[in-house]
Amino acid sequence: MSKKIMILPGDGIGPEIVEQAVAVLKTADEKFGLGLEFSEGLIGGASIDAHGEPLTDAELKKAGECDAVLLGAVGGPKWDKLDRAIRPEKGLLKIRSGLGLYANLRPAILYPQLADASSLKPEVVSGLDILIVRELTGGIYFGEPRGIRTLENGEKQGFNTYVYKESEIERIARTAFEAAQKRGGKLCSVDKANVLEVTVLWREVLDRLAPEYPDVELSHMYVDNAAMQLVRAPKQFDVMVTGNMFGDILSDAAAMLTGSIGMLPSASLNESGFGLYEPCHGSAPDIAGQGIANPLATILSAAMMLRYSLDMGDVADAIEAAVSKVLDQGLRTADIYTEGCKKVSTAEMGAAVVAAL
Ligand SMILES: NC(=O)c1ccc[n+]([C@@H]2O[C@H](COP(=O)([O-])OP(=O)(O)OC[C@H]3O[C@@H](n4cnc5c(N)ncnc54)[C@H](O)[C@@H]3O)[C@@H](O)[C@H]2O)c1
């Protein structure tokens, strides 16, 4: 039976990196006979330009009818001056929320070949393998009321609302506990329970569920300390679980431990295992169009797609092994380049992964 994959390249470097990931998927399809079928759609600035909105309802419906979605990135200076309701980023929030993709898995793994490219000393990061589980459809990103209002004295005030229901906390917590069971058995929940009531509730729910997972060692950490610990001694962590905004920030920090944000893939899953797969980075306007972006985070996101949504774990393993092989060959895009290696373009890196596969 064929598997329908919707491709949403988006903006900036999005189309450049997605092209390489699709080439890898097509090669895997030919080699292993996967029966993949591709369709392409618009999101972000590309959709604003074509339809006046960052994601049409028709495109959202099409995405939901596929088996999985692969996305590049959205946003860029061209659309920064638009009314905030039609910013490219709203398209991303609409697809995440519209498809119920509450569980965002962001694995930060250091490939040993990139130890020199990490921001930290090799001995601090060698063997690093962390999974950040980020709640993706709630919290301050979606809480109401929100907006910018004018006060009686004429001054403007911006406001957002940080809310989580117990049920929202419970389902992401279960995702994280189950992930910890399959990995190193350690779960660190990150909050700001010394200040924010919403995260006092977060902590309570995690503690209530903990006895159901006796094989998982649960700890709690305030987000400011967690940011510090991530760059001090990251290997103390196995699985980290946190809300939408803290997860956004901590995953970018974790990215640099692996050498570059261009190495960090992600999966965003709903209750039935349907998923959207995208690199954790953005549209990188500063390097867009130059053919130098690192496509590996997107290629690794495609591997996650095969593993989590299409039940093709063996093929995912083969793609990850191909990525490791090109790193063994010393090939590096500019962001992960270190002396003695061979600097390659986006397309050369993609072609090398295809060849290795
Ligand atoms: N998931 C997404 O679509 C997503 C994520 C983050 C930011 N954004 C959007 O992207 C735009 C730019 O945001 P930003 O500059 O804060 O973050 P960014 O992640 O786009 O870029 C941050 C830095 O990392 C570099 N970088 C990112 N990806 C890279 C790659 N694959 N290879 C090499 N270098 C890479 C960029 O060149 C830049 O210096 C904004 O409009 C933002 O809203 C989108």
Ligand SMILES: CC(C)[C@H](C(=O)O)[C@@H](O)C(=O)O
């Ligand atoms: C572009 C933005 C809406 C998005 C987020 O904050 O979730 C991005 O930073 C990410 O990490 O995927």
Ligand SMILES: [Mg+2]
């Ligand atoms: Mg982010």
